[in-house]
Amino acid sequence: MEQKDLQRIKQQFNIIGNSTQLNRGIEIAVQVALTDLSVLITGESGVGKEHFPKIIHQHSPRKHGPYFAINCGAIPEGTIDAELFGHTKGAFTDARSERKGYFEIADGGTLFLDEVGELPLTTQTRLLRVLESGEFIRMGDSKVMKTNVRVVAATNLNIPKAIEEGRFREDLYYRLNTVEIKVPALRDRKDDIPLLFRKFVVDFSDRYRMPAIRLTEEANEMLKNYYWNGNVRQLKNVAEQISIIEKAREISAETLRKYLPTNEMQSGIALLGAHTQTNHDTYMNERELLYKVLFDMKRDMTEMRQQLNGLLSSSATPAHCQTEIVVGKHAEYESVEEIKDTFEQPSKPIPSSEVEDIIMDDEAPLSTMEDIERESIRRALERNNGSRKMAAGELHISERTLYRKIKEYGL
Numbered sequence: 001m002e003q004k005d006l007q008r009i010k011q012q013f014n015i016i017g018n019s020t021q022l023n024r025g026i027e028i029a030v031q032v033a034l035t036d037l038s039v040l041i042t043g044e045s046g047v048g049k050e051h052f053p054k055i056i057h058q059h060s061p062r063k064h065g066p067y068f069a070i071n072c073g074a075i076p077e078g079t080i081d082a083e084l085f086g087h088t089k090g091a092f093t094d095a096r097s098e099r100k101g102y103f104e105i106a107d108g109g110t111l112f113l114d115e116v117g118e119l120p121l122t123t124q125t126r127l128l129r130v131l132e133s134g135e136f137i138r139m140g141d142s143k144v145m146k147t148n149v150r151v152v153a154a155t156n157l158n159i160p161k162a163i164e165e166g167r168f169r170e171d172l173y174y175r176l177n178t179v180e181i182k183v184p185a186l187r188d189r190k191d192d193i194p195l196l197f198r199k200f201v202v203d204f205s206d207r208y209r210m211p212a213i214r215l216t217e218e219a220n221e222m223l224k225n226y227y228w229n230g231n232v233r234q235l236k237n238v239a240e241q242i243s244i245i246e247k248a249r250e251i252s253a254e255t256l257r258k259y260l261p262t263n264e265m266q267s268g269i270a271l272l273g274a275h276t277q278t279n280h281d282t283y284m285n286e287r288e289l290l291y292k293v294l295f296d297m298k299r300d301m302t303e304m305r306q307q308l309n310g311l312l313s314s315s316a317t318p319a320h321c322q323t324e325i326v327v328g329k330h331a332e333y334e335s336v337e338e339i340k341d342t343f344e345q346p347s348k349p350i351p352s353s354e355v356e357d358i359i360m361d362d363e364a365p366l367s368t369m370e371d372i373e374r375e376s377i378r379r380a381l382e383r384n385n386g387s388r389k390m391a392a393g394e395l396h397i398s399e400r401t402l403y404r405k406i407k408e409y410g411l
Contacts, residue, residue, distance in 0.1 A: 001027045012058075013051050016199050017192035021184040025052065032179045033059035038131060040116075040176045041154040043183030046233035052181055053112035053152040062150055065109030068102050073115035080123050082139050091140025103136055103147045110150045116176065117157035117168060128172045151176070186231040190224045196232060197223060200239035211249050213242055218253040226260055296376065374409040377402070381411065 009026055010016070032039055033056045041049045050069065057067045075083050082091070086101030102111055113119075119127065130136050131151060135144050153176045162168040186193060197215070205212035215223065228234055238259050242251060376395065384390035392402040405411075 019189035025181045029055040037178045039152045039179045041181045045156045046231035047183045049154040057110040067110045069112040071114045073118035085136045087139035088141045107147045113153045116153040117155040124169045186228040200236050204243040219256045
């Protein structure tokens with residue numbers, strides 16, 4: 001695509017930025033618009049995914065047809081089917097009249113399903129049928145209806161992970177993901193941040209009839225290096241706050257820092273090199289769990305080594321010491337006399353190699369990190385009498401992660 005055509009599209013749809021990834025996304029949207037292929041737009045919340053369905057619709061043969069954008073996450077689960085596919089009179093309690101759904105009224109046009117990953121599984125099944133055959137049935141009806149709708153979906157979820165967890169149908173994912181457009185996060189297009197900020201500042205200056213603010217060079221660098229968890233949406237909110245609240249029109253780095261959450265700045269620095277579309281929280285929890293397991297093992301081995309050295313330092317252990325040890329390990333004895341009878345015979349020195357074999361034979365060695373992790377979880381559950389909540393707290397991981405590990409290891 002020529003540069004002038006690209007700039008024309010950006011101006012038409014109010015897109016700011018010159019990032020390579022952003023430009024590539026626009027080019028793909030224009031190319032796929034001439035077909036009826038399903039498109040899945042992925043990216044974090046607030047990156048501007050809503051622009052791309054409009055580009056696709058306006059450059060497609062359906063541009064004179066209807067265009068509807070539906071936020072699937074904002075519609076209650078009990079009414080989402082009625083909204084998408086319609087219903088007959090009396091289909092449910094409040095269905096006082098017949099109503100057409102979006103798939104019916106958008107016939108010949110484009111339907112944008114935002115946050116498609118939030119759809120219930122039952123709705124996903126009906127959506128798959130529409131995508132494959134163009135057929136659907138209204139709620140409360142038995143008549144099969146036909147529709148000719150181009151579906152463009154968007155999500156900020158990690159769909160492959162949602163499939164593993166059973167929250168999203170794999171066949172629907174492949175049907176929606178015929179063509180994927182990845183919208184980059186704001187932190188991945190740093191050179192676009194000053195352009196976007198300046199655009200927002202000018203807009204707010206016109207809206208509130210006040211002089212536009214400007215950033216010092218140091219403040220501008222801080223703006224570019226900030227993590228921006230909320231992406232463009234968060235940047236716009238910050239620009240509006242500063243424009244209204246600050247009386248001075250030149251904003252220093254110290255002033256700007258007051259409007260940027262400190263915890264997010266710190267987490268941004270920590271995560272910048274490792275940020276991916278995968279579930280980062282799960283990765284951190286598993287790493288912390290492994291660290292704890294290793295520290296616990298080191299402590300246990302130190303204690304075992306100290307006890308072993310104590311046993312080897314004397315040729316025979318006094319009977320009262322042996323009694324104390326056995327009481328702690330074998331609580332099944334009913335009286336101290338029974339324990340004393342057990343140790344009437346003097347003990348002989350035990351070679352160190354045999355002691356090590358006895359200790360290690362008590363439990364099979366853990367050869368892999370998975371074995372170590374499984375054993376740590378098992379012991380935590382035993383110590384807390386099977387309470388998963390208390391075990392998760394002891395291991396410093398979330399209950400959700402613990403449930404997944406229990407299921408994975410069959411505990």
